[in-house]
Amino acid sequence: MNQELAAVGIDAFDESVYRALLVRQAAVPSELADGLDASTERVGRALARLHDRGLVGRLSGTRRRYAAIDPQHAVQALVHARTLELGRVRTAAVELFQVFEAAQRGGAEEVEIITGIEALGRWFVRLQQEAREQVRTLDRPPYALTTANPVEETAMRQGVVYRAVYAPEALEWAGVLDDIKRLVGHGEEARVLPGLRVKLAIADDDLALMPLSLDMTDVRAAVIRPSALLDALVDYWRLCWRQAAPLFGDATGAMDDAPGEEDRLVLSLLVSGLKDEAIARQMGWSVRTMRRRMSRLHELLGATNRFQAGVIAARRGWL
Structure with missing residues (x-):
């Protein structure tokens, strides 16, 4: 497997999924799984991680369909963060x-x-x-x-x-x-x-x-x-x-569209570096519910990944 992106925190399997998606430009996990000789579930988890790192975007619709983000900008953002x-x-x-x-x-x-x-x-x-x-x-x-x-x-x-x-x-x-x-x-x-x-x-x-x-x-x-x-x-x-x-945002002075206390807590935990599973446990939610709430916050913030969500939320005074 390729490991050129290991230095910015992307493991070999996730990189192979990203490369396969670059070829297709857009796909659902099952469409990538056969070519990678991996289960749909494993590919889906890799795409979720790539989404969190800003390398892929989630397309609208009921299916979990992902599109690759231009690596010239996406990878450069990871290099800058590292x-x-x-x-x-x-x-x-x-x-x-x-x-x-x-x-x-x-x-x-x-x-x-x-x-x-x-x-x-x-x-x-x-x-x-x-x-x-x-x-x-x-x-x-x-x-x-x-x-x-x-x-x-x-x-x-x-x-x-x-x-x-x-x-x-x-x-x-x-x-x-x-x-x-x-x-x-x-x-x-x-x-x-x-x-x-x-x-x-x-x-x-x-x-x-x-x-x-x-x-x-x-x-x-x-x-x-x-x-x-x-x-x-x-x-x-x-x-x-x-x-x-x-860790806990102060709603004072925040914009009118600011989220409630529960969503601000999710954003705080997100910025702190906790993974979806850990945040879900702390909130008493399923991982699916956690990701659904995070997707709604992404839409509210106009963000495509965790890093962007944290930056935009901080700028708006939500954190």
Whole structure:
């Protein structure tokens, strides 16, 4: 199979489906399946993925008929998106080097290593209780204790501002999305960032807590006090915050044709990088219902793929 598009995230089978569609210009999955020696269902799933990546378009009508989009523009858009992703990785690498360099310079009084799930939980509670102005977090699975954070609601009632950046994987854990919705209702500012690999909590600019690995069977974490290392972690959090997308949109000031809360949530989950199956689970829908709702949103936005839908929704203030 051809693999020329692997560098932009298109696997070999999907590329073969795209090439077959380019020859036909338009087709239904069954028309491509025989020539590819594959099942109609597998070809249909590949076309759905290609549609999400902007390489094919869905034609109107009751049949699942797809048309190839001009590769000169469609593939170039994927190259541009991958270039932006690599640019963000390079920026993050610089920030992480600063963290590493600062850690090498840090003294024992500035960094304390704790071990065990119980110690991590106690320090997370203590960090929040010591905050006077704000708590900033980077959140992703796995979780050492419960996914809920009852301390946060109490702290927000006392005027502490919470800003959280979540990895998309966190939204797939049972109950987490409902927890976040409740916390946002109490004032948390929540964003989501694909590719987030660090767990971190910062109280004001005075104290940080960072697990040293994602292995929850052998927990080791660093408690960081004012130092060059803490400054670097604060800068890294700010970088993640700037790159993250709002998880729940604010309808204030949106256009008259803006979707309801449920559709805005779907768009937020879509931008966060969750796949159709994961979004459907979170919404309590079938995958077919999820895709039907997404198709309606595409029509409302005038978008042909996920990326365009996210960009247009953000420009309209729906996210």
